[in-house]
Amino acid sequence: MKSSLEMDSPVATDSDAGASRTLIERAYAQLRNDIIEGRHLPGDKLRVEHLKLHYGVGAGTLREAITRLVSDALVTAEGQRGFRVTPITLEELEDITRLRLHIELEALRQSIRHGGAAWREALRHSYEAMSALEQPIRREHRPQWEALNMRFHEALLSGQQSPWTQKVLRLLSRHSERYRRYTMGLPGAARDVHSEHTAIFESAMAGHEARAALALEAHIRATPDLLAQALRSGQITLPSGTDAGHHAHMAPE
Template identity: 70%
Template sequence: MAKRSALYAIAAPAPSSARTLIEHAYARLRDDIVSGQLVPGEKLRVEHLKERYGVSAGTLREAITRLASDALVVTEGQRGFRVAPITTEDLEDITNLRVQIETEALRQSIRTGDAQWRQRVEQAFAAISAEEPIAPGRRHAWEQLNTRFHEALLSGHASPWTVHVLRLLSRHTERYRSFAMALPGCVRDVHAEHTAIFEYTMAGQDARAALALEAHIRTTPDLLIQALREGRASLPGSAAPLLEGKGLQDS
């Protein structure tokens, strides 16, 4: 009986205060990875980072372990953790998966969405339109509104798993978008892209809306691949300008 009680004690959840600290550390680390402040491939040294984030080593390890389950961090056996690398092969995979899931979810949402759904989409579009073009220092706010807009589009067809999967893919996409948006000569009218998706959606034209959404999703990888091809950029964490794998040449 004592043995069973000991096992239960080990498996018991952390107190709410500890969970709050873990959540806070997880969110800060995730944002720093997604924004590129923690560089792809960078070793996550717990003893150094605990000072930066103001938490204990144990709390930091818990947060990093959660990030590993999100594929934003990779484990190295007994050697610790590193920020997950970014490659064109990875970007291609993420992009194709987003296109498959998100465009079909939008079509279903347009077909089944009600008046409340339309109102959510209209409000989300108005909110992000007010932040475009993206002002320096406002990228984090814009990213939150961008997520809200995309989720509102799909909310007419309730699917918790679709939302869960797309949120994970969105964080990975944002890593590449953060890099692509800083490229010299990167010209893109995101507001026009959002407007096309919104107008087709509100008009009930599910096929056109899905095509506009696919073009929107593929624009970031296309711009990034072009810059890599032309030698104007190299991916963070790589030793030289690169096009790893076949990239998105056929996308």
Template identity: 60%
Template sequence: MAKRPFSSAEHALGRLVSGVGNDVQGNQARTLTELTYARLRRDIVEGHLVSGSKLRIEHLREQYGVGAGTLREALTRLVSDALVTAEGQRGFRVAPMSLNDLKDLTRLRVQIEIEALRLSIRHGDQVWRERLEQAFQALSSLETPITGETRPAWEEANMQFHEALLAGHGSEWTTRVLRLLARHGERYRSYAIGLRDRHRDVHAEHEEIYRYAFSGQEARAALALEAHIWATPQLLIQALRDGRADFPASDRSP
């Protein structure tokens, strides 16, 4: 992959997460790490860094234009996101993609998110409803249709909507675990969006979940959310069975 400059969005992300402090050099180093993390993560999600491929520091230094220390810090963060695996003294690889992995993380997400939604609907107040309405409106403006240009903004709005659904009964650990699952699941979703003949109305799915949750229909909201969460793996399973898709994989070279 040819070396490319940081985009304005990546610079904005770096400024957002680096924080403000007195140690200018420290802030600059943190910003560079955040920018490198964001670029690596995006390249993994979009498939530019192939599933299972070796992440060689010497190659990445030239490709991303940063030092070895910055790369290792960014890759360590991606290990925490389950998008990269560490191989002891042998370095890093892009985490492999598989249906078993997708099914496993989807089952866990369903178990946690459905129960959290039920509690949120039971305990949610007017502030929760207002936040949910705002999140749904923001998401709706970006998903008719979802394009390559709008997908990064849509991903952020999608995460905000799902978190707003569960905010009526706050749980920091629930939010942390679901964010991890969402980060890992994003590249499966990215891959699914690129499939032909998807025959899926994501906006209608979100609208149904929103309508039931907002009106306090707990059981219907839970069923709608479960169907929505399983839609991506079911779509991929069918595409694989039909021979319309296959997960990209490296040659597993050492």
């Protein structure tokens, strides 16, 4: 016979735990996407009591999702004062860029050396799917293009055998994406992203390591170079990191 403790205590089932994980995953994905897309700008305070209604989850679920974003370095914990979207700076982007170059160029060389027919086929498919949306990249297609762009870069480097390399690069890619949204559509920015991707793709498929690495390096450096130039010329300002009046904007032409 069951004790009163057993009879009165709710039992967590596998289905309950699965449903909870699903809610956390959904809230995490939505919140992460909103941060990357700038719906929650750098420096914004993430108020759990307000956001739980927006995302349709409980406070505990939302805090779990936010904690994961702290691990991703997209959100900063402020002790007992809550959470804020991590600020962005040109110095951080340059640091991210140096790390990407250090890891990606070697991963590309290893992929070209060791990637077989399956790697080439996956790379071709990802390139063709991405190309369909980047001639040119329209504003309404940008979220879909970002996903295809990430798939292309992952396919490009998937010929090497280090799972940790892919995990680290996926995190760096998410942070790079935050900065890229500020440079896309800059007045007078003459950048042909499709040509950049084509040069990388064709050199990789042809097995030209040095040429592919040079093309990839130029491609990775383009965003920080454009952003630095736009900041110096006053075309764009980055969010100041306060809740009021800190939206990034283009300066009038």
